[in-house]
Amino acid sequence: MNExxxxxxxxxxxxxxxxxxSDTGVVGxxxxxxxxxxxxxxxxxxxxxxEKEIGTALKNAFSEKIADRNxxxxxxxxxxxxxxxxxxxxxxxxxxxxxxxxxxxxxxMHWPIALKREAQFPFGPDDFIxxxxxxxxxxxxxxxxLKEKGLARHIGVSNFSxxxxxxxxxxxxxxxxMNQVEMHPFxxxxxxxxxxxxxxxxxxxxxxLGSSDRSERLKAENEPSLLExxxxxxxxxxxxxxxxxxxxxxxxxxxxxxIPKSTNPGRIKQNFNAQKVELSDEMVRTLDHLDVNFxxxxxxxxxKDGSPYTLDxxxx
Ligand code: A2P
Numbered sequence: 001m002n003e004x005x006x007x008x009x010x011x012x013x014x015x016x017x018x019x020x021x022s023d024t025g026v027v028g029x030x031x032x033x034x035x036x037x038x039x040x041x042x043x044x045x046x047x048x049x050x051e052k053e054i055g056t057a058l059k060n061a062f063s064e065k066i067a068d069r070n071x072x073x074x075x076x077x078x079x080x081x082x083x084x085x086x087x088x089x090x091x092x093x094x095x096x097x098x099x100x101x102x103x104x105x106x107x108x109m110h111w112p113i114a115l116k117r118e119a120q121f122p123f124g125p126d127d128f129i130x131x132x133x134x135x136x137x138x139x140x141x142x143x144x145x146l147k148e149k150g151l152a153r154h155i156g157v158s159n160f161s162x163x164x165x166x167x168x169x170x171x172x173x174x175x176x177x178m179n180q181v182e183m184h185p186f187x188x189x190x191x192x193x194x195x196x197x198x199x200x201x202x203x204x205x206x207x208x209l210g211s212s213d214r215s216e217r218l219k220a221e222n223e224p225s226l227l228e229x230x231x232x233x234x235x236x237x238x239x240x241x242x243x244x245x246x247x248x249x250x251x252x253x254x255x256x257x258x259i260p261k262s263t264n265p266g267r268i269k270q271n272f273n274a275q276k277v278e279l280s281d282e283m284v285r286t287l288d289h290l291d292v293n294f295x296x297x298x299x300x301x302x303x304k305d306g307s308p309y310t311l312d313x314x315x316x
Contacts, residue, residue: 001013001014001015001038001040001275002014002015002252002275004202004255004256004257006154006177006202007177007200010153010154012041012073012105012106012154012178012202012257013039013040013041013073013257014041014252014256014257014258014275015039015041015248015252015257015258015259015260015271015272015274015275016039016041016042016043016073016075016204016257016258016259017030017031017034017039017041017042017043017259017260017261017262017268018043018206018259018260018261018262019031019042019043019044019045019048019050019054019261020043020045020048020206020211020261021048021211021213021214021261022048022050022261022263023050023263024049024050024052024053025053026263027050027053027054027057027263028053028054028056028057029057029263029265030262030263030265030268031054031057031058031061032057032060032061032066033265033268033269034268034272035057035061035066035067035072036066037268037269037272038272039268039272040067040071040072040073041072041073041074041075041257041259042054042058042072042073042074042075043075043180043204043206043259044074044075044076044077044095044099045076045077045079045110046076046077046078046079046082046091046094046095046098047077047079047110047120051076051095051098051099052098054098054099055098055099055100055101056100058072058074058099058100058101059100069101072105073105073106074099074101074104074105074106075104075105075106075107075108075180075204076092076095076099076104076106076107076108077107077108077109077110077158078091078092078107078108078109078110078139078143079091079110079120080110080111080113080114080115080119081115081116081117081118081119081120082117083109083114083115083129083134083136083138083139084114084117084134084139085138085139085141085142086142087117088139088142088143088145088146089142089145089146089149089151092104092107092146092151092152093151095107096151103150103151103152103153104151104152104153105152105153105154106152106153106154106155106156106177106178107143107146107151107152107154107155107156108155108156108157108158108178108180109136109139109140109143109156109157109158109160110158110159111158111159111302112131112136112157112159112160112164112313112314113128113302113309113314114128114129114130114131114133114134114136114139115127115128115129116128116129121301122301122302122304122307124306125304125305125306125307125308128307128308128309129308130308131308131309131313136164136168137167137168137171137172140157140168140171140172140176141172141173143155144172144173144174147174154177154178155174155176155177156176156177156178156179156180156201156202157176157178157179157180158179158180158181158206159180159181159299159314160176160179160181161192161314161315161316162191162192162195163316164313164314165179165195165196165199165201169199175199175200175201176201177200177201177202178201178202178203178204178257179192179196179201179202179203179204180203180204180205180206180257180259181203181204181205181206182205182206182207182295182296182297183203183205183206183207183208183251183256183258184205184207184208184209184210184226184247184250184251185226185232185247185250185287185288185290185291186210186224186226186290186291186292186293186294187291187292187293187294187295188254188288188291189203190291193254193256202256202257203256203257204256204257204258204259205251205256205257205258205259206259206297207296207297208247208248208251208258208259208260209226209227209244209247209248209260209261210223210225210226210227210296211261211296211297212225212227213261214296214297218297218301219296220298223294223296224292224294226243226247227243227244227247228243229243229290231286231287231290232246232247232287232290235279235283235286235287238283239277239278239279239283241274241277242270244260244267244270244271244274245270245271245273245274245277246277246279246283246287248260248271248274248277249274249275249277249278249279250279250284250287252274252275253279253284295315298311299311299314299315302314
């Protein structure tokens, strides 16, 4: 299994199972199938609403010796309503309780966006806490304590731009070790990728297959399709693999982690086997030309009228 290394020498398996949009009732089986197929990296988040079922699947897998706890890299994420420094450890402990774990391998700040405790999702401008009132740099200080206490072996962020990362790096004691962002050939995030490499920050690619199972309200009109792209299909034919495997192999060969979501046992295995696919330099160059700077997860739900956050704050 391919791995990437943190600066302390510990490793993270490059390919993980994504669990965003994996419903309760099926997510547990997806985790079990993934572990049986060889996955040793599971990506979770409190807001996905499925950590309890994942916890049960992990517990069963450990007791049935499908995998040992210390072999499985488990990530979770702090939700936006828990950014107040007093809430951060509480949020992690709820996640640990739900997942049935004593520590997380990686805990990420899910977004650089703070919401009021009771909001969960923003329905109006009053649900936000403005960045100058509760800056993510303050939330980060509480995340640093989780690493010091050993509750999270590594800490990082998600959906952070170069500008937000730079601000965080200037004020932190412990640098973020991971930045998880949307990344695929339509959005290769080249500058962010170079910035993170220069600062020893690993990257994880979410929505690597285009997340076409997002709810309709999160979709733009006429979205392009990664899995149906004719160039991706041509490369799949030439490489003797599936279009999904082409997209995953592209992410792996670039040196990022990648977390395809599937609840289908056949596709879970197929995605894992992307690690055996070798794309030629020419195939990679062709995929690199698909860059159209297109985000499937636009972040526009954080930047509605009256919100103290803008798309410019998020991505530029
Ligand atoms: P399913 O869960 O039924 O397999 P992303 O990882 O970008 O969020 O994409 C997830 C979407 O891609 C889901 O709809 C998932 O469906 C689908 N998917 C996952 N793996 C594959 C694959 N190997 N081939 C085609 N579709 C896939």
